[in-house]
Amino acid sequence: MRRPPRRPGVLLAVLGLGLALPLALTTPDPAQARTRTEAAPAPPTPRLTSSADALTLTVPPSGTAPGYTLRVTVDQLSLTTSRSGGTVLATADGNTGGALRFHAADAWQHATRVTDWAWKDGTLALTAATTLTGATVRARITPSADRYRLDWQVGGVTPERLGLAYDLDSAGHWYGHGEAQTPKGGPATDQPWPLDTGQVAHEAFGPASYYMIDPFWYTSSATGLRVDTGHVMNVAINQGEDGLGRFDVESADPYRATVFVESTPLEVYRDYVGIVGRPAKTDATYRQYAEPVWNSWAQFYTHVGQAGLLDYAQDLHDHGLTGHTLQLDDKWESNYGNLTFDPKAYPDPGAMSRRIHDLGFDFGLWVTLWINLDSDQYAYAADHGYLLADATDPGRPCRVTWWNGVAGIVDLADPDAAAWYKARLRALMTTYGIEGLKFDTRFFDERCAPRAGYAPTDYQRLGAELADEFDLQGVGIRVHWDATAHRAGFVTRQLDKGTGWNSLRASVTQNLAISTIGYPFVTTDMIGGSSAQPAPTKEVLIRWAQSASLMPLMYASTSPVSTIDVTTGRKVVYDEQTTALYRQAAARHARLAPYIWDQVQHTLKTGDPIMRPLFFDFPHDQQAYTITDEWMLGPAVLAAPQLTNAATRPVHLPPGTWYDVTRAQTLQGPRTIRSYATPLGVTPVFVDLGAKGSDKALKALR
Structure with missing residues (x-):
């Protein structure tokens, strides 16, 4: 009408x-x-x-x-x-x-x-x-x-x-x-x-x-x-x-x-x-869910070399701080885009790789599609048309300023450029026994022009397809917006965080935000933060590890034995309690791995997030809608770690019958415990006895 x-x-x-x-x-x-x-x-x-x-x-x-x-x-x-x-x-x-x-x-x-x-x-x-x-x-x-x-x-x-x-x-x-x-x-x-x-x-x-x-x-x-x-x-x-x-x-x-x-x-x-779309698979393996990945970035930033990396790996090993992978992050290349080791800092990368493997770790590298103008490979890539064109002058390569200089970006929409880049990655990995990669930076920039027939969103898809050909070793990748990114099942790591309490709290609410827009395999930024601030205090580092232990994956860098304060260049030595409690958090996460793996399989069937706000499971509990420091890990585990430098914290329990793991007692919800004691060794966690998977969760957490 x-x-x-x-x-x-x-x-x-x-x-x-x-x-x-x-x-x-x-x-x-x-x-x-x-x-x-x-x-x-x-x-x-x-x-x-x-x-x-x-x-x-x-x-x-x-x-x-x-x-x-x-x-x-x-x-x-x-x-x-x-x-x-x-x-x-x-x-x-x-x-x-x-x-x-x-x-x-x-x-x-x-x-x-x-x-x-x-x-x-x-x-x-x-x-x-x-x-x-x-x-x-x-x-x-x-x-x-x-x-x-x-x-x-x-x-x-x-x-x-x-x-x-x-x-x-x-x-x-x-x-x-x-x-x-x-x-x-x-x-x-x-x-x-x-x-x-x-x-x-x-x-x-x-x-x-x-x-x-x-x-x-x-x-x-x-x-x-x-x-x-x-x-x-x-x-x-x-x-x-x-x-x-x-x-x-x-x-x-x-x-x-x-x-x-x-x-x-x-x-x-x-x-x-x-x-x-929901994930069609999980990019991470069972072991990558069960054990932390150790990455060099927050431990060294760009002040890293072969000797320091091997000392780091040995120290982790000797203190029982196990993990599935040790990744060498930024500043290993002779120049950005070369994909060759700096011979001054890494005189024998093959021997370095072998030693890392002997210590029980896989070996991974940080890589990027951004090729700096002073790289050996820039002229070759530009001459062959392998770089994205400039948005205002398509006749020349796009030049973008980033945190490591001025660069061109490999055009993944060009099949020859993509094949050239991937072949160089595989040659590097084969030569030095590298199992996986941490892809960083973006696959497109608005200052560049997409290839004819492509839109900027297509580069999220192309980046996801590229990354899907390699083991991302549990640190995942930052691709979004396109359906391919949703369906690829990547682990999603957060943006770099600071090293203070505010960043720890932001890491929790940010995981809830990312997880509930369709990226369920989440991890925080590196435990303790990685944003070139003073080294995390003992308390922040321990509380961050405890928090991450009740999330799908653990992403580690700052050693709880000792680290370098990037702002002063001085060595920071943590005490034995720091190492012991960090190791305890990683062990708890490892025990939870069978339960977490069950949640991964459920997500592949339904798309439901693993780490989620309380109100996803308890929509009629009005108090749950404004809680910032608790979450559900699957249907059975309620995490309420301490995220501040306080001796107690309130804990809200939604309707149901809950087992308090720390105090070994059963409680009926809904209720709010106004002042739950949280000495440094205590991480409040509860199991919903009526939820699917509660038996497996109890076995892991008791």
Whole structure:
């Protein structure tokens, strides 16, 4: 049914005329009707009702979907989603910048009154005036059982950006996003959880970012937002404490979004994973889940050489600090891009590799696709067209400044370039007995031009495909946004963290954020941090190890025996208790490995995260939605480690029967233990006795 365009006052008068009762407009699907059987009834059909001030879509419950209504106001375009009679998501109003907003004529504009609408074939089409003369917004809303699609664009002008704005409070608390840039130092030292309890100001939020991010957000009201774009976004959540969520895309292309409406946040997450895909396999082996990987970076930074690395490996071995791999990180190459050892620092890399293997470790190397201009290989790669082209001058290679100089980037979309790069990696590995690689830096940069026929998002896929050919040794890789990254089953490591308590706490909430945007095999940054700050204190290092022991994997670097303070160059020697408690944490993780491996297999079947917020398992426990320092490891283990320099901490237990591992007693939830004693050797952990896997968890933790 279609209404011809009218002046606003006439439109409202006609909508209101003779409508004492709502006008129900339904459009059955003919194809669905032809295949309908009594054994498999078709889902209920959405209905549209109109009134003088709004259009209302009603989607009845269907199967596990709870049903919802979407109210579209006519005088000032806004969208309000309700479930069971209560609002669960609402856009911003005209006084706070509008719902459907765009940047044009050097200012932000937004849609105002609805001037035309039509309901046909299950889609509501709208036309709206805007705050900019001559510009209109055209939108299409397509409802289904547990979500609706919102597609819209601007006509009459060419905007620089399109965006959606939401009233954060309408949906409760907000989660998702991934690693968040914040005014308080995020993501290195700050990761608000929920997001609305802090401030997120994340520009350059896009597929080429080094941050682990996806354009997906979900709420405590069990709604969710996915923006389907390959363009860079500017995301602001409660920026300046304005109470708004702004999700802007830097493009004039049509804005495409999906809004999920479910009964629980976990169901929203599952809906999202149903679109982007769940892991088809796990990139890490059982041993890589069970034992730490030791990486040289935080122990040495770039002040590393053959003698120091072997002393490090020997020291770990002699103190019973076992691990599956020892990785040599940055600053082993003669120059970035050469893929040859610096002969001054590494006089005999073959002998070094053999000694590392003799100590029981596999051997790994840090590598990058970025080839510095002063590398032996830069001219060769440039002459053969193996490097990404410059975005402003495609006739020359793109040059990007990074933390180690100025470089070109191998173009993985060029089959010859990719084959050349991979052949050099394999030759290096064969020569020196290297089992795996830590890929670092990004596979694309916005200063470069993608190869003809490719988009920036394709380089996430190409990077994932490249990495999937090599053993990543449990440190994983930082690829995101593309479905290939979701399905590859990589371990995801966080951005570098500081060495203080704030970074330890951020490592927990950040893992929850990454894990619940579809990357379930998470690890924190290196235990103790790795961001060129003073060496971690004894307490931070131990507490970080204890926390990581109750996560899917452990990623280690700073030795609990001794390390180098990069800020002073002095050796820091830890006491015997530090080594003993660190070793104890690693042993606990190893005992948990059979239980963790079961969770890995469950994730491969369902896509569900292994490390997750309490409210995924206990959605009706309202206190769980704001807890920042507890999590579930699978369905049976509740981790509540000490993340501050305090003698006690509160512990919240959701409904159920819980076994307190430390105190060897059974407790009934829900309850909050106000002051749980946490001397340095104590890591509070509880087992849900009614959950699947509880027997295996108890055996490991007792």
